[in-house]
Amino acid sequence: MTLTAPRTSFPSPYDLASPEAAEGWKALYPYNLVFQENLREVENEKFWFCDSQHWPNVFKPFETIGVEFAVKCLGQYNPRHYLIPPANGIEFRIHNGYCYMSPVAVPPEEIPARVEPFMERAGHYFANWDSLLEQWHGKVLGTIQDLESISFPALPDVVPLSDVTSGRGLDPTFDLLGNFDRLIQDCYRNWQYHFEFLNLGYVAYLDFFGFCKEVFPGIPDLAVAKMVQGVDSVLFRPDDELKKLAVLAVDLGLTGSFAPGSDAASVLAAVAKSPRGDEWIAAWEAAQDPWFNFTSGNGFYASDEYWRDNLDLPMGYICDYTVRAATGEDLHRPIGKLVAERDRITGEYSELLPPEARESFEGKLGLARQVYPYVEDHNFYIEHWTMGVFWRKARELSRMMHDAGFWNQPNDMFYLTREEVRQALFDLSTGWGVGAKAIGPSYWPQEIERRRAIVEALESERPQPVLNTPPAIITEPFTVMLYGITTEQVARWLGTGDDDGDGLRGMAASPGTVEGLARVITGADQLADIKQGEILVAPVTAPSWGPIFGKISAVVTDIGGMMSHAAIVCREYGLPAVTGTGSASTRITTGMRLRVDGSNGTVTILDGE
Incomplete structure (x- = not known):
């Protein structure tokens, strides 16, 4: 009998076949995002894992903006901003339409030199966390406000007379191209801000985690995590707003209007006819800004639906909550129970330490608890709110180009890369400017259909979870x-x-x-x-x-x-x-x-x- 030797490695991306009918898929993405043949030897030395946690779906070409901006900006804060001693960034590639990552190691001999500058730079943020975070909110909200101001109207037959008489000297295509550049730049700006605090939040927790592992041999990972639970995160606020609206519906005697499965229009129509219904509708409208800038996806795909754009989504949850609230069920998270468990386990471990070690334990725990909420808070401001506005404006632009005949379906723009979109915009602008037909309507419809078929073929198979030979021991903390x-x-x-x-x-x-x-x-x-x-x-x-x-x-x-x-x-x-x-x-x-x-x-x- 022949015994099969156990595997020691996973498939190489260079040997992993593409799904049938997906030939030519690499050309859909920028050259730097796919495995290049001339780098086979180098790339095969790296261990890659599929990041289906953040990017579980196949990318359309335009959608790579999320992974490009997010992972690049994540990386820069480790070796370029804070010089985090044991961590560089993460390389990323797209293979068969999915995102793969490989952490970039810090050579051991370089770690000591990064300690002092890290302490100075990160220490400044830790010492001024609240004031810097308040400043961060202003920067992020300012970018969102700028995104909201962007629009993509159709080009007029002629420029307004006022542009001529005022001597403006510019035409609407100047604004069209500039607004597209602003759209991309604003997205990039808020992804820069995204990681200004996030990596430090992880560092503080990992420092506390490592300390606990050292002074409490055998402590379960879960016990360490419990010591920072019970957070008040902005990410929970949209859900909390829906629960408040459900409880209000019960208090106002409106439960009959919230039949499970009802759409938003029918519920609102029924509530409007009810006594005190106007009170509920006022609360419903007040909750939408900003808390309905929330998606049931993760914000990385153009197809993600946002509550403010599809009110049936939040209303469906409210109907369910209303039925449960009417029975007397407590809808809220068990904060009191979580905090009690947190304090109990923290106290038990703290008592095991001598005074000096206990002081270090309490200091590291205090910092971890201070910065920990941001680990979740950032999701609402960036992945949800910023990206929700970004995708809404991008869809507006796509519809305008669709109306101009550039593609067959309103959202087909996402089968182009962002560089190709700008090229198509200049094509549109040139045709408009010279009084001739643009080339795009005779080129893009069939090209998009070809790409659509490739994306659908890529979607027919789930990704290989990891590629190449893994290290003997995985120690990289992130x-x-x-x-x-x-x-x-x-x-x-x-x-x-x-x-x-x-x-x-x-x-x-x-x-x-x-x-x-x-x-x-x-x-x-x-x-x-x-x-x-x-x-x-x-x-x-x-x-x-x-x-x-x-x-x-x-x-x-x-x-x-x-x-x-x-x-x-x-x-x-x-x-x-x-x-x-x-x-x-x-x-x-x-x-x-x-x-x-x-x-x-x-x-x-x-x-x-």
């Missing part, structure tokens, strides 16, 4: 804490780790044990299918899925570590969670009965019914 890519998980993917039998193993991300029926969700459009008490199983959850956390009993994801959004949100909602299982969404099917042990990181399949 890879472990944020993504849940651990030595043990990689071993399971290779088939050399522990056999979990009728279950899976992942990160013990949020404590507690429950049994229930699985509901496998692969996208936000399926959230309405979730029934009360089910266990949510997904490749990854978005931070904005908070409104369904009151219905589910536990969460299981394919990717994500202790500091992933799924883990943080589950701890704040008091739900058991196992993250980073690698394959839960493909091994589990809806209706299976599961036992989720979020304290030990195990998922047991009890039966397959």
Whole structure:
């Protein structure tokens, strides 16, 4: 009998076949985002993992702006701004339409020289956190305001007479091109601001985490995470606003207007006819700015739907909350319970330390708690609010170009790269300026259809989770804490780790044990299918899925570590969670009965019914 040797590596991106009918997919993306043949030897020396936590879908060409801006700006704050001693940035590539990442190591001999400048630079932010964060809010909101002011009207037949008589000397195409440049620049600006604080938030937590591991040998990762739980994050505010509106509907005697499954228009029409309905509608309208700048996706794709653009989304959650509030159910997160548990476990560990070590423990804990809320807060201001306005304006531009005959469907612009969009805009401007037909209407429609077919072919297959040969031991803290890519998980993917039998193993991300029926969700459009008490199983959850956390009993994801959004949100909602299982969404099917042990990181399949 011939024995098959265990695998020691994953496929190379250069050997991984593309889906049928996806030939030529590389040409859809900028040259620097795909694996180049002349760099095969260099790129194959690197370990790449698929970041399906942030980018779970195939990119249309224009949508690469999110990964380009986000990961580039994330990287720059490590070696260029703060000189974080053990961390550089992350390289990224697109392969078969999906995003792959590879952390850039800091040579050990360079780490000592970065310590002193890091202490000076990061220390300034830690010492002035509140005032600098207040300044940050002003910068971010100013950028959003500028984004809101951008518009893309159709070009007029002739310039206004006032432009001639005033001697302006410029035509509307100057504004058209300038507004597109502003759109891109404003997006880039707020992604710069995004990481001004985020990396330091992770650093403070990881410093506290490392200290705890040193002075409390054997302390579970989850115990450390519990010491900073019970946060008051802006990210929870949109969901809290919906709960307040549901409670108000009950208090005003309007529950009959909120039948589950009703759309926003019918609910509002019924409420308007009810006594005191005007009070509820006023509260509904007041909540929208800014809290409806929220998406059920993650903000990285042009197709993400935002509450303010589709009021049926928040109204659907309100209808569900209203039914539950009418029965006397407490809709709010168990903050008191979380804080009590946080203080209990903190006190127990603190008492184990001698006075000097206890002082260090309390100092590091205090800093971690101060900066920790930003780890989630930034999502609302950037991924949700900024990107919501950005995509809305981009769709406005796409519709204008569609009306000018450049493509067949209103949102087809996203099959172009942003450089190609500017080229098409100048094509439009040239045709308008010289009084001739632009070239784009005879070129782009068929080219977009070709690209659409390629994107659809790429979407037909899920991505390979990792590429090339993994390191013997994965120690890079962000890879472990944020993504849940651990030595043990990689071993399971290779088939050399522990056999979990009728279950899976992942990160013990949020404590507690429950049994229930699985509901496998692969996208936000399926959230309405979730029934009360089910266990949510997904490749990854978005931070904005908070409104369904009151219905589910536990969460299981394919990717994500202790500091992933799924883990943080589950701890704040008091739900058991196992993250980073690698394959839960493909091994589990809806209706299976599961036992989720979020304290030990195990998922047991009890039966397959």
